[in-house]
Amino acid sequence: MRAVIMHAPGDVRVEDRDQPAIIEPTDAVIRLTATCICGSDLWPYRGIEHVDHTPMGHEYVGVVAEVGADVKNVEVGDFVVGSFVASDNTCEICQAGYQSRCVHNVMMGSIGTQAEYARIPLADGTLVATPGQPSPDLIPALLAASDVLGTGWFAAVAAEAGPGKTVAVVGDGAVGLLGMLAAKQLGAERIIAMSRHADRQALARRFGATDIVEERGDAGVARIKELTNGLGAHSVIEAVGTQESMEQAIRATRPGGHIGYVGVAHGVTLDGMELFFSGVHLHGGPAPVRRFLPELIRLIWDREIDPGVVFDLTLPLEEAAEGYRAMDERRATKVLLTL
Amino acid sequence: MRAVIMHAPGDVRVEDRDQPAIIEPTDAVIRLTATCICGSDLWPYRGIEHVDHTPMGHEYVGVVAEVGADVKNVEVGDFVVGSFVASDNTCEICQAGYQSRCVHNVMMGSIGTQAEYARIPLADGTLVATPGQPSPDLIPALLAASDVLGTGWFAAVAAEAGPGKTVAVVGDGAVGLLGMLAAKQLGAERIIAMSRHADRQALARRFGATDIVEERGDAGVARIKELTNGLGAHSVIEAVGTQESMEQAIRATRPGGHIGYVGVAHGVTLDGMELFFSGVHLHGGPAPVRRFLPELIRLIWDREIDPGVVFDLTLPLEEAAEGYRAMDERRATKVLLTL
Known part of the structure; x- marks a missing residue:
């Protein structure tokens, strides 16, 4: 089968790999x-x-x-969506809603799904079948549920977005944008998008943003405070994962407010004293997308939400290298690969 | 009036100061x-x-x-308890339960209450009157409510201690011990005290600890995991404020679990990547003691709890210097000063 292999930084190729087979009965x-x-x-x-x-x-x-011999919840021919972390969905951690940290978790990135076929461990826990075969126009939205929508949704839940709340979103990538969609669905009163790109601002507005803040860093924080009676936002979604974005999130949140952070924190260190006196709630990490999948699939199936519009470039799998280049150069927000 | 003045590190004296007067009508x-x-x-x-x-x-x-001209909620002769932060109890932050970050907050430490008299700003919001004049044996417990009990209580609430939960407590000082009392009151199923001092272990048991862990650092974390089916505690109270204690708290908490941290974080830096992958909820800071005061006073007045036993040394105000020495040398957990 054909699959995407990254040979080295910047060197993405589509090559032949062995087709995966059932290894475990699950x-x-x-x-x-x-x-x-x-x-x-x-x-x-x-x-x-x-x-x-x-x-x-x-x-x-x-x-x-x-399917392996022990698989009961899905069958051959089912159309399925799964999270980027395979999980049994039965352990104590899964049952508490943290399937991305399942005691038997398998990171799907270690398997590789930019390919014609993929082995899905713990299929009963991991996969959720759609109510039927989806019409082609629903495919992008269902694919978004697999990670970016589920991650943005978790960020909004972790930030306790909801009625009466002002939610600020740091990061205008696909996850940040879908965090806005989630905040809107969860009933947030006001959604402030931090973005300086006209195309992403437009998408932010489409997903429910009520205000746009173009300033960054301290100026961005000052602007959020201005918009919130000097107090800061009730809820802040952090969807970048840098030192600057985390500090911006912490400083833009009012005391007692909530931060949902889902940007993978590269090179970030948090100052304990600043965090202490901020008085915020901080929660995040790899999103337990599986927790939200049934509800997200329902919302997509019923056409209540359309997260698929975050894909602004569609390419055949064979052209994956161009997809990586487009995202690296910020010519595309999110690239869908067809098979 | 007589008051405690710290001239320099290690140099505590009791001296004459001007008696405070009303400055603001509140x-x-x-x-x-x-x-x-x-x-x-x-x-x-x-x-x-x-x-x-x-x-x-x-x-x-x-x-x-x-009382100043605008004070309505307390009157001359009332016996009162207040938090270590004066707050109006009416602003949006106070109403959300974060009185320690009131938009008009005054840190009582900037006024100094180790003295015969003290000015209390924002008296209507800050002070809570007891139902009557307390009997002398209730004084230590009511005094504890002013900070250590309220802070331990907030830590337990922030850690979401409650029915069915295993709560680990890092720190066996007065705040950690009263965090155990709070966790017990909140219905925690199991309370693990991290302590290697026999006298504090005894107090921990009295306050509701069901298990004692003497190990620290990685060994302490491993022991907590052993006691929790390999998963870590649901809730961890951090009541020290050092790099080691914060790391111990984060590592002893299961994914999706909650940390309530109330140790003032001196020289602490948190690694963003570790925090991200821990998947914990982190909440803490200066405790909004005022939120809990009415309930704490009721529990003390009805003799349902006795936090006053954390005071293991009582001295007259004039001997404050000896009190500081005793705590510094860990001869005392908490020193009460009488007037």
């Missing part, structure tokens, strides 16, 4: 309908994370091609 | 019945925080001696 194998490139795939692309002939990808939707 | 002046020395008073005593002829103390109970 596995399934899916034939992918679509996959995509994640903002986090740019870390190794840019040489910030180690990469060496690595199969890429952790987002996926597709059709079940084969 | 002030009250109280005659102190008792005050005490806080673990945080040891930071300047040890030269870690700046000190220069500074009036000391921020915990207090006493009798209202004088």
Whole structure:
């Protein structure tokens, strides 16, 4: 089968790999309908994370091609969506809603889903079947649920976005934008997008942003305070993962407010004394997307939300290298790969 | 009047100061019945925080001696308890339960309550009157409510201690011990005290600890995991404020679990990547004691709790210097000063 391999930073190729097979009786194998490139795939692309002939990808939707002997919840032919972390969905941590930290978790990035087929460990816990075969226009939205929508949704939940709340969003990438969509769905009163790109501002408005702040750093924090009676936002979604973005999030939140942070924190150190006196709630990490999948699939199926519009470039899998370049150069927010 | 002044690190004296008077119409002046020395008073005593002829103390109970023209909620003769932060209790932040970050907050430490009298700003918001004049044996417990009990209580609430939860407590000082009492009151199923001092272990058991862990650092974390099916505690109270104690708290908490941290974070830096992948909820800061005061006073008045036993040394105000020495040398957990 054809699959994306990153040979080294900046060197993405589509090559032949062995087609995956069932290894454990709890596995399934899916034939992918679509996959995509994640903002986090740019870390190794840019040489910030180690990469060496690595199969890429952790987002996926597709059709079940084969199931192991113990698989009961999905069957061959089902159209399925899964999270970027495989989980049994039965352990104590899963049951508490933290499937991304399942005691048996498998990171799908270690398997690679930018490929024609993928093995899905713990298929019963990981995969959620859609109510039927989706019409083609729903594919991007369902694919978004696999990571970026689920991650933005978790960030909004972690930030306790809801009725009466002012939610500020640091980061105008796909996750930040879908965090705005989530905040809107959760009933937030006011959503402040921090963005200086006209195209992303437009998408932010479409997803529910009521205010745009173009300033960054201290000036951005000052602007958020101005918009919130000097107090700061009730809820802040952090969807970047840098020192500046985390500090911006902490400083833009009012005492007692909530930060949901989902940007993978590269090179970030938090000053304990500043955090202490901020009085904020801080929660985040790898999003337990599986917790939200049934609800997200329902909202997409019923066409109540359309997170698929975050994909602004669609390419065949064979052209994955161009997809990486486009995201690296910020010519695209999020690239969908068709099969 | 007589008052405690710290001239320099390690140099505590009791001297004459002007008796405080009403400055703002929202002030009250109280005659102190008792005050005490806080673990945080040891930071300047040890030269870690700046000190220069500074009036000391921020915990207090006493009798209202004088009220400003605008004070309505307390009157001369009332026995009152207040938090270590004066707050209006009406602003948006106070109404959300974060009175320690009131938009008009005044740190009582900047006034100094280790003295015969103290001016209390924002008296209507800050002071809570007891149902009547307390019997003398209730004074230590009511004084504890002013800071250490309220702070331990906030830590337990921030850590979401409650029914079915295993709560680990890092720190066996007065705040940590009263965090155990709070966790017990909040219905925690299991309370693990991290302590290697026999006398404090005994007090921990009295306050509700079900398990004692003597190990520290990585060994302490491993022991907590052993006691929690390999997962870590649901809730961790951090009541020290050092790099080691914060790391211990983060590592001892299960993914999705909650940390309530109330140790003032001196020289602490948190690694963003570790925090991200821990998946914990982190909340803390200067405790909004005022939020809890009415309930704490009720529990004490009805003799349902006795936090006063954390005071293991009682001295007259004139002997404050010996109180500081005893706490610095760990001969005492918490020193009450009588007037």
